[in-house]
Structures are given as C-alpha cells and as structure tokens.
C-alpha cells in the first residue's frame with residue numbers, strides 16, 4: 001500500500017559521475033575528488049552554501065561540454081555525440097543527487113530556498129538542452145540512420161530515448177513555440193515545488209493535544225508513550241501530542257475509542273493543502289493542470305495524459321481506464337460487503353450512526369479480531385526493525401548469495417542513518433546502501449528509494465551505486481526499540497526491492513537506468529511477496545525481548561488475514577488513480593474549482609460514500625510533485641507483473657536459484673536498457689498474463705492489489 005515514488009524528482013538527465021578532479025574551489029567539496037571509502041559523499045564537509053555554487057559550476061561545465069559536442073566538425077557518430085553526452089554533466093549530477101536527497105530527508109527553510117533557485121536554474125538548463133537546435137540536428141541524423149550504425153541493443157535504446165526526449169522537450173517547435181514552452185516549464189517547476197513544500201509543512205503543522213487521559217482509551221501503550229514524549233519535548237508535561245505522520249495516524253485511527261478525535265485526525269490528514277491559508281494547494285493545483293494541458297497541446301498531444309503515457313507500458317489513457325475499471329467493479333462489491341461487516345458491529349455495539357470514512361481503520365480492526373482473531377499490536381514485538389532488516393538481507397542472501405556488511409567508517413547525513421556495503425557471494429563489491437527509517441520534521445512523508453550515485457560502465461570504468469532507502473516507520477521509544485507494523489514491514493521489503501534494482505543494475509550508459517514507472521514497481525512489489533511467507537517470517541520475526549520465533553499460530557493468523565480489508569485498500573487506491581487520470585485527460589485550459597472537480601470525479605467513478613480516495617487533490621503529492629501524474633495506476637499495473645513473476649517462484653520454489661538468477665539477469669540488471677516487455681518476456685518465456693492476479697482475486701485474494 002505505501003509505495004511511493006521510486007526516485008524523488010531529480011534532474012531529468014541522468015549522467016555519469018566519475019570523480020573528475022576539480023580545482024575550481026578547493027573549499028567546496030563538490031569540486032574535489034572524494035577521498036572517502038567508495039567515494040561516498042563527505043557529508044561532514046558539505047555545507048548548505050556549497051549547493052548553489054555547485055549547481056552554477058555544474059551547469060557551466062555541462063554547457064561547455066555540450067558546446068564541444070555541437071561544434072565538433074566531424075560528422076556525428078554515436079561516440080562523439082551520444083556517448084559524449086552521457087559523459088557530460090558529471091559535476092551537476094554529483095551536486096544534484098546529494099541535494100535532492102538531503103532536501104527529501106532533512107530540509108529546512110534554507111534548503112527550500114536553495115531548492116527554489118536550483119529548480120529554476122535546472123528548468124532553464126533542461127530547456128536549453130532540449131531546445132539546442134544544433135545538438136538536436138546531430139541526434140536526428142544519428143536517429144535517422146540508426147539501422148546502419150551497428151549499435152548494441154542498449155545503444156540503440158539510448159539513442160532512441162534521446163531522440164524521443166528531444167521531440168518531447170520541444171525540439172521540433174517553432175521559435176515562438178520554444179519560447180512558450182520555456183515559460184511553461186519554468187512556471188510548472190516552481191508550482192510543483194511549492195505544492196510539495198506546502199504538503200510537507202502541512203504534515204508538520206497539525207497537532208492534536210490530548211489533555212484528558214480518558215481520550216486515550218483504546219490506544220496501544222506504544223502510541224501513548226510516543227505521544228507523551230512528543231508533548232514533553234514541547235514542554236507540555238502531563239499532556240499527549242499526536243501528529244498526522246503515518247506511524248502516529250494509523251494506530252490512532254485503528255485503536256482510538258474516541259470517534260470524534262478519529263474524525264479530527266483523519267480530516268486533518270485528508271485536508272492537508274485545503275485549509276484556505278498560506279499552505280493551500282487548490283489554486284496551485286488548478287494552475288498546474290492548466291499549464292500541463294498547454295504543454296501537451298503545444299507538443300501535439302490532446303491531453304497531458306497522452307503525453308505522459310506515450311513513454312509507459314500502458315501507452316494510452318483508454319488502456320489505463322479500462323485496466324482500472326476492470327478491477328474496480330469486483331473491488332467495489334468486495335468493499336460493500338466489508339462495509340456490511342463493519343456496520344453490523346456498529347449496530348451490535350448500539351452505535352446509532354452509519355460507517356464514515358474515518359471509521360474504517362477502527363472497525364476493520366474489530367472485524368480482524370472477530371473474524372481472524374488477529375490483533376496487529378500482537379505482531380509488533382516480532383517486528384523489531386533490526387530483525388526485519390536482517391530478514392530482507394537473509395532473503396537476498398538465499399536468492400542471490402548477497403552479503404551485507406555494516407560500515408561504521410562511511411559518513412552519514414543524519415545520525416539515524418545506517419550504512420551497509422553490499423557484496424556478491426564471492427566478496428566482490430556491488431554498492432552501498434544507506435537506510436534511513438524514522439520520521440523527522442525535515443523529512444518528506446512516505447517511503448522511497450533514491451541514490452547518491454547511479455551505476456554505469458563507460459570506457460571500462462565501472463561505477464558502483466550508492467543507494468538510499470528512506471521511510472517514516474515507527475520510532476523507538478525510551479523503553480522499547482523500533483517495533484514496526486505489518487504494513488511497515490511490507491514497505492521496507494518494497495523499498496529494498498527498488499534498492500536491489502539499482503544495486504544489480506549492470507548497464508553501460510547512465511541514461512539506460514531510466515525505467516518507466518509502470519515497470520519500476522515490479523522489482524519492489526515482488527519483494528513484498530517474500531516478506532509474509534511463513535518460511536521467511538520464521539527467519540526474521542523474533543520477539544524483541546525473548547528472541548522467540550514468531551509462533552505458528554500468529555503466522556497462520558497473518559496468512560488467513562492476508563486478504564482482509566483488501567476491498568477497501570484497493571478501492572481507495574483505484575479511486576485515487578481515477579482521480580489522477582481525470583485530472584490529466586482534461587482538454588481545455590479553464591481554471592477549475594478543485595473541490596468541485598474532485599467531487600464530480602468521485603461521483604462519476606461511483607465511489608461509495610464510506611470511502612475517500614487514498615489522496616485528495618490538495619495533498620496528492622505523487623501526481624503534483626513526484627512525477628506520477630497520470631501514473632498513479634502504475635502500482636496496480638505492476639501488480640499484474642509481480643503476481644505473474646512471483647508465480648515463477650511458486651512453480652519452482654521460494655528460493656529457486658535458477659529463477660532468481662534469471663530474474664536478476666533479465667530484469668534487475670538491465671535497468672531500462674531494453675523495452676520492458678522484451679525484458680519481461682526473456683525472464684518468463686512469455687508475456688505476462690493476469691491469470692496469477694485473477695486466480696488470487698477469485699479466491700478474494702487481492703493482496704497484490706495496492
């Protein structure tokens with residue numbers, strides 16, 4: 001469920017980084033070769049004032065590299081044009097990857113100011129790049145004679161992507177059109193940034209202060225303890241402070257017996273960006289959609305969705321709609337029967353009200369106890385964060401022989417971060433993994449995988465990746481270690497799957513790393529399948545105090561309740577996906593009343609009143625900021641792939657080495673170096689079918705559907 005953007009929106013051009021020595025300013029660490037282990041970023045030396053200078057120098061450097069390419073009097077070749085481009089911009093990439101990452105995990109007002117300025121600089125730089133006529137001419141020449149160039153599959157795809165991206169970047173426009181596109185891109189980049197910043201501030205703003213102990217009824221001890229510590233930290237001794245970050249919000253909704261406080265918390269979460277104040281996102285989002293339409297039209301597409309989907313597996317808005325509606329119908333009836341189950345409990349308890357959206361978690365929890373005798377809080381003691389991490393490592397060791405060594409000698413950007421070296425079975429270095437799992441005021445909500453350096457292998461220079469896994473999981477309290485929820489366990493496995501995709505990547509050119517969002521969720525979602533296998537649970541789910549392995553009885557309960565509440569979860573997900581699509585198939589450029597549009601969209605899809613879409617427009621950060629616009633459907637699309645792919649293990653065995661090796665060789669190591677469908681077919685020996693997913697669905701098994 002909690003699957004977020006694979007990468008924070010970073011610079012569109014992903015270029016190589018190979019530590020070219022720089023002497024522009026020895027005091028700015030970005031200008032020096034990093035003498036750290038594996039050339040990891042020297043965070044202790046990097047100060048905020050280094051970023052903008054780094055961006056400026058990086059842009060200047062890449063511009064002169066591009067000049068050298070376009071003024072080359074030799075006729076264009078793959079080497080002197082495409083490969084040369086792939087080698088350009090190393091300093092810019094180095095600065096941007098570090099900045100984007102830190103701006104996601106540890107931002108503050110100063111970082112936001114830098115983000116505003118650097119975003120503007122990058123937006124112009126990207127436009128300069130795609131609107132460079134001489135450069136496009138060279139690329140077009142190569143593209144037109146592609147068949148004669150004797151390229152490898154990867155080279156051919158890289159060239160094709162350059163050509164398509166240039167066309168999509170406006171290379172074929174008239175001068176007037178190019179000017180217009182620049183304006184659009186600049187405005188869009190600022191709006192998107194502002195939207196994201198508002199949501200982050202909203203996440204931190206709302207506080208529910210409980211003064212009366214009876215308002216804590218039902219809440220787990222750990223939630224109460226954490227709320228007390230939060231209040232104390234603010235000098236509110238004897239009170240309890242609840243915020244709307246997920247590790248606080250979800251247990252509150254699940255367990256608080258105070259219905260009006262649950263409503264307050266849920267509405268505060270859903271109304272982020274919709275409070276008619278300085279953080280309001282309604283006008284911003286409306287404007288974003290208007291200029292997205294303008295951009296699409298300018299580039300020759302009917303809608304922004306058409307523009308986006310051209311580069312995805314799904315290809316067209318119609319394909320996405322029919323895909324979503326296919327699953328919508330059975331999901332809706334499943335959700336309706338879940339409503340009935342919950343209403344029965346409400347009635348039996350003498351509650352004289354109908355189930356509302358903020359009641360789901362609370363009554364779902366009761367249904368779970370009643371039907372499956374499972375109390376989620378019983379599981380937490382077995383999910384100590386460190387044990388879950390050992391679990392995902394152990395799965396990778398069994399599948400691919402990977403080794404993980406914690407490194408204390410590698411610098412971190414925050415004391416909560418841990419660093420692991422990842423090695424092959426024979427000890428060969430693969431890359432570095434940074435894990436950063438707890439909420440902080442400066443951290444964006446959600447969970448994601450990013451990197452400080454991507455993999456590439458040009459001119460025999462193999463660059464190993466530096467990957468990050470970031471989450472907002474339940475924190476340790478003063479008397480207990482971090483005991484995470486079942487959902488957080490899945491998320492951890494999910495993001496780790498993305499990390500493996502980056503770590504295993506073995507491509508030549510940096511830009512070959514780019515993977516469509518409806519394919520990129522395959523490696524992450526497939527990992528979630530291992531997390532809940534009884535055999536795997538026994539490997540890592542050990543009681544934090546006694547070390548006792550999770551009892552079979554609890555494993556059975558997890559297994560039985562696997563499909564519990566899936567009507568609701570899938571429905572709120574598809575509703576958000578349809579809302580996303582509706583916003584991006586608009587064909588006119590009228591400013592819209594965001595709430596009215598949202599209401600009409602919800603009515604049109606036929607959503608039941610007891611469920612709201614997982615995100616409402618004003619805080620739907622995936623589609624405003626994270627690059628998932630007209631792409632939120634991707635998780636479900638990839639679910640078809642991951643169900644079908646995992647079936648290959650079920651047909652052999654959970655840790656079948658041959659299947660694992662084939663998955664690594666054909667998918668995980670290939671990045672975007674070949675068409676995703678081709679890659680998949682090489683792994684599976686055929687195209688994906690929805691059978692695995694449907695088979696699960698017929699048994700009401702919709703766990704794949706997030």
Ligand SMILES: [Zn+2]
Pocket residue numbers: 003004005006494498521524
């Ligand atoms: Zn993901």
